[in-house]
Amino acid sequence: MEEQPVFYGGQAVIEGVMMRGKKVAVTAVRKKGKILFRIDKIKKRGAWTRWFLVRGIANLVDMLVLGTKTLNWSAETAAGEGDDGGRSGEKSSPEKTKGKNQKSSGLSAGKLSSGMLAGIMLLSFLFAMGLFVLLPYALTYLLGIAEQEKPLLFNIVDGIIKIGIFVLYVWLISFMKDIYRVFQYHGAEHKSIHCLESGKELKAANAKKFSTLHPRCGTSFILFVMVVAVFLFSFIPQLAQWMFPGINAVHWLLRRGILFTLRILLLPVVAGISYEVLRFSAKHQGNAVCKGLSKPGMWIQKLTTKEPSIKQQEVGILALKKVLELEKAR
Numbered sequence: 001m002e003e004q005p006v007f008y009g010g011q012a013v014i015e016g017v018m019m020r021g022k023k024v025a026v027t028a029v030r031k032k033g034k035i036l037f038r039i040d041k042i043k044k045r046g047a048w049t050r051w052f053l054v055r056g057i058a059n060l061v062d063m064l065v066l067g068t069k070t071l072n073w074s075a076e077t078a079a080g081e082g083d084d085g086g087r088s089g090e091k092s093s094p095e096k097t098k099g100k101n102q103k104s105s106g107l108s109a110g111k112l113s114s115g116m117l118a119g120i121m122l123l124s125f126l127f128a129m130g131l132f133v134l135l136p137y138a139l140t141y142l143l144g145i146a147e148q149e150k151p152l153l154f155n156i157v158d159g160i161i162k163i164g165i166f167v168l169y170v171w172l173i174s175f176m177k178d179i180y181r182v183f184q185y186h187g188a189e190h191k192s193i194h195c196l197e198s199g200k201e202l203k204a205a206n207a208k209k210f211s212t213l214h215p216r217c218g219t220s221f222i223l224f225v226m227v228v229a230v231f232l233f234s235f236i237p238q239l240a241q242w243m244f245p246g247i248n249a250v251h252w253l254l255r256r257g258i259l260f261t262l263r264i265l266l267l268p269v270v271a272g273i274s275y276e277v278l279r280f281s282a283k284h285q286g287n288a289v290c291k292g293l294s295k296p297g298m299w300i301q302k303l304t305t306k307e308p309s310i311k312q313q314e315v316g317i318l319a320l321k322k323v324l325e326l327e328k329a330r
Contacts, residue, residue, distance in 0.1 A: 006327075007279075008193060008320065009216060011067055012185035013074035014178070019189070019319040020066065021327045027070040028319035029077045030311065035318055038073050039326070040066060056275025057268050063218075068121055129264070131169070136161040137260060147259060148237040148248075152230075159230040166222065170303045180306060187212035188308035188316035190301075195317070202321050204314040212305035213298045215282040220297025224274035229263075232270055236262050 010019040016029035020042070027038040042062075049058035140158040141147070147154040173179045194210035195202055240247050240259055247255055278297075281290040308316070 007216065008196060008323065010189050010193075010319070011063070011070075011218065012182045012189055013071050014182065015078035015185070015315075016074050017185050017189045017192070017316040017319045018067070018070045018074075019192070019316070019323045020063075021323045024323060024326045025066055025070070026319045026322045026326065027074060028315045028322070029074045030315050031078055035315060036077055037319075037322060038070065038077075039322075040069070053269075053272035053276060056272040056279075059275065060271055064121060068124075072120075132162055132166060133263065133267075134260070136165060137263070141256070151234040151237050155230045155233045158233075159226055162226045162229075163223070166226070167300065167303065170300070174303060174306075181312075183304055183306040184308040184312050185316065187305040188313045190214040190217065190305060191308070191313060192316040192320045196320060196324075202317050202324075204310055204317050207313050207317055208308075208310060212307060213301045215285055215294040215298065216278065217297065217301055217304075219301045219304045220294060221274060221278050223297045223300055224278050225270055228274045228277065229267075229270045232266060232273070233263055236266070 006022045008019065008021055010017060010025070012018075013027060013029065015031065016027060016035075018025060018027040023042055025040040025042060027040070029036050029038075045058060045062075049055060136158050139161050140154055143157065145154045145157055174183060188207075190212050191207040191210045192202070193214055193216075195207040198210070200206045236259055240262060244250075244258060247258060250258075277293065281293040284290040285294065
């Protein structure tokens with residue numbers, strides 16, 4: 001069977017970038033002019049996690065777990081002393097830091113236990129559910145739109161409110177100095193991936209020439225989730241009627257609870273479909289339809305990515321180069 005291509009990607013962290021390949025993930029963080037690395041092995045998953053639709057959910061879970069760990073490590077490592085991107089500083093080379101950082105910043109690195117990490121992920125999930133699922137749902141209901149009588153209209157309005165809250169939330173936090181710097185590293189991550197995919201030499205100066213926007217970004221994924229949900233959730237009233245034939249006779253609060261619970265239960269399906277749409281459209285950017293599908297997500301990326309400094313870009317390039325180096329050696 002032909003080997004599947006590796007889609008390199010990652011995320012911005014505090015004063016750095018995490019890049020993930022097929023076998024390893026590398027997080028690079030600048031502290032006091034030096035660049036420190038964390039190496040994480042990617043656990044081999046069962047073949048079923050590569051099935052169509054399932055792979056999107058599996059990748060999402062993996063990225064949430066890995067992202068939380070690396071974000072925690074980057075915050076502890078940077079400790080509020082990140083380079084401002086304008087000062088000259090010493091950089092520790094991958095060769096010098098390889099042994100030291102692999103030993104001190106492996107999977108067990110960080111002061112948070114597994115239980116605490118799980119708690120943080122749970123709280124983050126509940127916050128996201130409350131802000132981007134429960135609040136839009138409640139506001140749409142308060143507008144007097146009947147979900148069971150007009151499911152498509154209800155979910156279109158719900159989707160518009162979701163997107164509005166998301167854009168407003170991102171725009172507001174972008175004014176925070178620390179978040180703005182994270183968005184700069186987000187731009188550095190995208191530029192590094194563009195540089196790799198274009199076949200150019202992996203140098204910060206080369207990467208700086210590329211766009212901060214990328215069609216395979218997590219921001220675009222979130223937007224796809226919101227749009228796919230509009231159509232999929234429109235079938236929830238029929239699904240509820242099939243599962244609970246007497247649902248119209250129960251108290252309105254219980255009925256509302258059943259309908260909302262079905263939304264939560266269908267989120268993995270929405271995520272799986274959204275991942276496939278994102279993956280397909282990103283692979284076929286030469287197609288006008290696929291390019292059009294990517295446009296809205298790219299527009300929102302203008303809020304979540306900022307132009308990085310050359311020193312910030314250097315961090316992204318070194319993280320990616322170290323991933324490629326380690327994957328080649330394994």
